[in-house]
Amino acid sequence: MSAVPDTTRVILALQQCLPSVMRWGGAVARRMRQYNIAVDGKSSGNANTDALTLADLTVQELLIAALRDADPVLRQVRVQGEETTGDMSRFAKDSSLAVAIDPIDGTKQYRDRTGNGYSLICHLHDDFNPLYSLVFAPDMGPQGTWVEVTPTRIVCGPDDPDRTARQVLDTLPDLTAPRTSPGAGIYLIGFQHRDAQRAREVDALPWRNGTLAGRTSDEMQGSIYPLMSTGEYIGSLIHSPNIYDFPVSMHIARVRGGDAVWVHNGQPVDYRSLWLDERAGMLRYPGIVACSEDPDVLQALCRLSADWNPVRYAD
DSSP states (O other): OOOOOOHHHHHHHHHHHHHHHHHHHHHHHHHHTTSOOBOOOOOSSOHHHHOOBHHHHHHHHHHHHHHHHSOGGGGGSEEEESSSOSOGGGSOSSOSOEEEEEEEETHHHHHHTOOSOOEEEEEEEOSSOEEEEEEEETTSSSSOEEEEEOSSOEEEEEOOTTSOHHHHHHTSOBOOSOOSSOOOEEEEEOSGGGHHHHHHHHHTSEETTEEOEEEOTTTOOSOHHHHHHHTSEEEEEEESOBTTTTHHHHHHHHHTTOEEEETTTOOBOOSSSOEEETTTTEEEOSSEEEEESOHHHHHHHHHHHTTSOOOSOOO
């Protein structure tokens, strides 16, 4: 049985280790994006899920090596990578804490060079909640954009390579308080060939002085994590989200007093009830999940989608 790691020490170690290596990984991703680096490897039938590049594999290798070589306490946690590469055997197998990694979130957009919303993501969690999240979107803004979430603080803003990544994060504005006038955007993904249809159904939901605004991955400009942090988007509605990227949205919502819930019963999402999607090689939350810092938005999304098909694949 592995030793139970100290959560505070693990978070501090991640805060010291990850920012610089994620900045390096972002630079690698920007450079590799100039070339044809697509590879085969996934066959779920969904273009967003199946996109895979050498950058995904390279950046994950880099992130896992950095975790391995940093504070020894990090070897006491489990590592869950969206890809299969990296020296994962060096980490605990049965720890109460885990670090989940999405080396390139938004790989299809990244590979096809159709937008700037791809990002590098790491987050720490226990069986119930995200505990620490770090996101770097290399092409959002002139030098990239950061999001960091701790149990008590959300920061988001531009990178500045003239300072260390940790120094930049320490001086970004605190955006923890719920937004006073958030945007109406709701990010939708995972409904296979019905993403656009589901987004238009969200468009019809009344909210404050108008309606909510459903946006698919093709319609959203940028990464959902900075957009939720700054209040441009108020939440998401996702079919069977994976555990490597979605929990950052859940983390943002929960720090602000909101939640992420299963739409069929309104119960908070946790990490105990996961589904292994063998087609995509991913751990997922089963069914449809609504996420927002605003309880009224959560209720509206649940009412809309409670009867939608909870099965991800039609066959």
